[in-house]
Every structure is written in C-alpha cells, then in structure tokens.
Amino acid sequence: MSPGGRFGNSPTGLALAISAGVTMIIALYMMFLYAPQDSVQGPVQRVFYLHLPMAWIAYLAFFIVFVASIAYLIKRNRRWDQVARSSAEVGLVFTTLVIITGSLWGRPIWGTFWEWDARLTTTLILWFIYLGYFMIRAYVSDQERAMRYAAVVGIIGFIDVPIIHMSVRWWRTLHPEPIVTQSGGPAMPDSMLYTMGVALLAFTLFFVYLMYQKMLLEQTKDELSDYNLAEADRQADAAEGVTA
Amino acid sequence: MRNLDKILAIVWKDLLTEVRSRELVVGMLVFAMLTIVTFNFAFDLTGVERAPSGAGALWVAFIFASLLGLGRAVALERDKGSFDGLLLAPVDRGMIYLGKLLGNVIFIVAVQLVTIPVFGALYDLPVYQPMLFVVLFLGTLGIAGLGTLFSVMAASTRAREVMLPVLLFPVALPVVISTVRATTLILTDRTDALMQWVNLLAAFDVIFLTIAFLVFDRVVED
Numbered sequence: 001m002s003p004g005g006r007f008g009n010s011p012t013g014l015a016l017a018i019s020a021g022v023t024m025i026i027a028l029y030m031m032f033l034y035a036p037q038d039s040v041q042g043p044v045q046r047v048f049y050l051h052l053p054m055a056w057i058a059y060l061a062f063f064i065v066f067v068a069s070i071a072y073l074i075k076r077n078r079r080w081d082q083v084a085r086s087s088a089e090v091g092l093v094f095t096t097l098v099i100i101t102g103s104l105w106g107r108p109i110w111g112t113f114w115e116w117d118a119r120l121t122t123t124l125i126l127w128f129i130y131l132g133y134f135m136i137r138a139y140v141s142d143q144e145r146a147m148r149y150a151a152v153v154g155i156i157g158f159i160d161v162p163i164i165h166m167s168v169r170w171w172r173t174l175h176p177e178p179i180v181t182q183s184g185g186p187a188m189p190d191s192m193l194y195t196m197g198v199a200l201l202a203f204t205l206f207f208v209y210l211m212y213q214k215m216l217l218e219q220t221k222d223e224l225s226d227y228n229l230a231e232a233d234r235q236a237d238a239a240e241g242v243t244a
Numbered sequence: 245m246r247n248l249d250k251i252l253a254i255v256w257k258d259l260l261t262e263v264r265s266r267e268l269v270v271g272m273l274v275f276a277m278l279t280i281v282t283f284n285f286a287f288d289l290t291g292v293e294r295a296p297s298g299a300g301a302l303w304v305a306f307i308f309a310s311l312l313g314l315g316r317a318v319a320l321e322r323d324k325g326s327f328d329g330l331l332l333a334p335v336d337r338g339m340i341y342l343g344k345l346l347g348n349v350i351f352i353v354a355v356q357l358v359t360i361p362v363f364g365a366l367y368d369l370p371v372y373q374p375m376l377f378v379v380l381f382l383g384t385l386g387i388a389g390l391g392t393l394f395s396v397m398a399a400s401t402r403a404r405e406v407m408l409p410v411l412l413f414p415v416a417l418p419v420v421i422s423t424v425r426a427t428t429l430i431l432t433d434r435t436d437a438l439m440q441w442v443n444l445l446a447a448f449d450v451i452f453l454t455i456a457f458l459v460f461d462r463v464v465e466d
Binding site: 073125126128129131132135136139140141145148149151152153155156157159160163164166167168170171 | 398415
C-alpha cells in the first residue's frame with residue numbers, strides 16, 4: 001500500500017476527518033454564538049464547552065490504555081500495544097489541555113490558577129503517571145520489554161485513579177477551607193445542554209479520527225523497525241560470510 | 245519446600261548479603277537522618293505547629309531513603325547476576341516478589357527504628373506510641389510493595405535512578421497521603437479520626453500488593 005493511500009486518502013480516514021471536522025465547526029458555532037451568556041460568569045463560562053469534552057476524552061483515552069494493556073499482557077499481540085500507545089499519547093495531550101483550560105477558567109472565577117481539590121489533583125497526578133508511561137517506553141531498549149513494562153504502568157495507573165481521587169478528597173475534607181470548587185450552580189438551560197452535547201460528540205469523533213491516524217502511524221513505525229532489524233541482521237550475516 | 249520456606253530463603257539470602265556487605269542499611273540510615281536534619285532548616289520545627297511539618301519531614305526522609313535502598317538492592321542483584329539465578333530457581337515468581345518485598349520491608353523498618361528516636365528527640369515529639377509503629381509498618385508495606393515492583397522495572401532501563409521515583413511517586417500518592425495524615429494525628433494526639441486513616445492505609449496496601457503480586461510475573465519473565 002502506498003503511504004498516501006494509508007494516510008490521508010483512505011475512505012475511512014476521509015470519512016472520519018470530514019465528520020469530525022463538520023461536527024467541530026457546528027460545536028464551535030454553538031459554543032460561541034448559540035449558547036447564551038452565563039449570567040454570573042460571563043463569556044469565561046464558554047471554556048466549559050471545551051474543558052468538559054477534553055476531560056472526557058482524557059479519561060476515555062486512559063480507559064482504552066487500561067483495556068488494551070490488559071489485552072496485550074494476555075494475548076501478546078503487538079496490535080494491542082499499538083492501541084495502548086496511540087491512546088496514551090492522545091490522552092496525555094488532552095490531559096495537558098484539560099489542566100490548561102481549567103487553570104484559565106479558574107483564574108477569573110476562583111481567583112486562582114490552581115486549587116488542590118480532589119478532581120484537579122487527581123488529573124495532575126494522572127498526568128504524571130502517563131508521563132512515566134512514556135518515559136519507561138523511551139528508556140527500555142528492548143521493544144518487547146518496553147511494551148510489557150508500559151502495559152504494567154498503564155494498568156496500575158488506571159486502577160490508581162479512583163484511589164487517588166478518594167484519598168485526596170478525604171485529605172481535603174479534613175482541612176476546612178472556603179468552598180470555591182463547588183460547581184453545583186443552577187441547572188443549565190437547554191441551549192447550554194445541547195451545545196455541550198454537540199461539543200462532546202465533536203470531540204469524541206475527533207478522538208476516533210486521531211486514534212485512527214495514530215494507529216496507522218504506529219503500525220508503520222513498527223513495520224519500519226522490523227525492516228531495519230531484518231536489514232541489520234542480513235548485513236551482519238553478509239559480513240560474517242565475507243570474514244569466514 | 246513450602247511456599248513460606250521459599251520466601252524465607254530469599255529473605256535470608258538478602259539479609260545475609262546485607263550483614264556481610266552493609267551496603268544498604270547504613271547508607272539509607274545516614275540519608276534519612278540527614279534529611280530530617282535538613283528539614284529543620286526548611287520549616288520552623290520548634291513551634292506548636294511542628295507536628296504536621298514533622299510528620300511530613302519524617303515521611304519524606306523515609307520515602308527517599310526507601311527509594312535509595314530499593315534502587316540499590318536491585319542494582320546489587322543485577323550487577324552480580326544473582327537476579328538471573330533467582331529467576332532460574334524453580335520457584336513461583338510471585339514468591340520471589342514476596343521474598344524481595346519482605347527483605348525490603350525489613351531494611352526500611354530497620355532504618356525507621358533507628359531514625360524514630362532521633363526524630364523524637366530532635367523535634368521533641370511524642371513518638372513512642374504503638375499506633376505510630378503500626379502506621380510506619382503499613383506505610384512501609386505500601387511503599388515497598390509498589391517499590392519492589394517498580395525498582396525491578398527501573399533497573400532494566402537506561403535511566404534507573406530517574407525511573408524509580410518517576411513511577412513510584414505518583415502511584416504511591418494515596419499511601420503517602422494517608423501515612424502522613426495518620427502520623428500527624430498520632431503526633432498531635434487526635435486519635436478520633438485516626439482509625440479511619442489506618443483502615444484506608446491498610447486497604448491501599450491490600451490493593452497495591454495484590455496488583456503488584458499479579459503483574460510481577462509479567463515484569464521479570466525474561
């Protein structure tokens with residue numbers, strides 16, 4: 001298959017790109033023009049339509065890492081590792097975006113970029129765990145071992161998320177403090193809910209598209225490294241033949 | 245051989261090596277003491293509020309000393325090729341994990357038993373309480389439980405000193421939070437909420453040890 005056929009031009013890729021793109025444009029229109037202004041927070045509240053879908057994608061991505069890691073350790077099929085590492089990369093990017101959009105939202109509303117509450121702390125620690133996930137991949141020379149180690153981190157990391165969340169919440173509740181993080185607020189009007197719905201759909205489609213492209217890329221990378229290894233072997237054999 | 249004998253044989257090997265070489269515990273101990281002394285310059289540890297900072301300082305010292313010991317223990321095994329010998333032994337990999345874990349716990353507890361009286365004297369805090377030792381043990385079990393797994397993983401990477409804390413710190417956070425909180429409550433004599441934290445800590449230990457025990461086999465399979 002030609003590289004062009006594998007990437008941008010394949011019918012599936014094109015269909016995903018178009019559907020994600022069109023939905024994203026509709027979502028952007030709705031979040032900036034259709035959704036009503038928040039009476040308390042003003043225009044800043046609109047970051048919510050980006051922030052929540054990003055958080056959803058981040059956690060969805062890490063859930064996929066978790067499932068694919070278990071599957072890899074059981075089946076030992078490289079496809080599962082490709083799924084896990086593609087999803088982890090997208091997840092890490094979205095976790096970073098969640099933290100950034102959250103801080104930008106927090107500054108005008110809470111008066112601070114950061115608050116050590118359970119949700120924020122858990123997301124930050126999750127970010128560090130998946131940073132470790134990529135570091136262990138990078139620092140292990142043997143490919144098969146790197147996949148196994150990464151799978152172990154992917155599994156433990158995901159199981160750890162609710163545990164971290166719980167421990168941080170308990171830790172905070174024993175520390176009385178002004179309740180700035182309570183999101184409660186009045187129920188959203190329908191137009192806001194619709195906007196959120198479309199935004200969630202747009203981001204999910206975008207995630208599927210990214211996963212699709214990333215998987216192809218990882219597959220190609222693996223094939224290329226297989227080829228390089230085989231080539232190195234062949235050359236070593238040839239050199240041996242000459243000396244012998 | 246029964247499983248327990250196998251575990252104890254591994255522990256015995258590690259203890260014997262340590263008694264003969266004294267490469268781990270002395271280094272960890274000096275490190276822990278120096279950390280506690282250094283914290284005195286970072287926080288005001290003479291005032292009434294010294295118990296929370298003290299508990300934090302104590303655990304930072306223990307965690308760093310544990311990292312040092314865990315990393316060193318695996319490095320020693322790997323350097324001399326004894327870890328490969330251990331893997332070749334007709335022993336279930338889970339038993340190897342438990343043996344290494346128990347050895348690590350013994351080393352860390354040994355360091356704690358010497359550090360605690362010094363800590364109590366330097367910071368003038370009531371350290372001789374049975375519950376404190378329960379918390380120390382449970383906390384150590386949690387740290388060492390994850391640490392034993394991660395140290396074996398980190399040892400076969402190109403950046404072993406970096407990888408161990410990078411993997412261990414975020415994942416072990418629940419253990420750190422609950423031990424520090426429980427230690428603070430003990431040192432300030434507020435025992436009403438204590439059991440809640442001790443139970444939580446015990447639950448974390450069970451979860452982390454179970455996962456580590458289950459996946460250890462996959463980590464050392466080559």
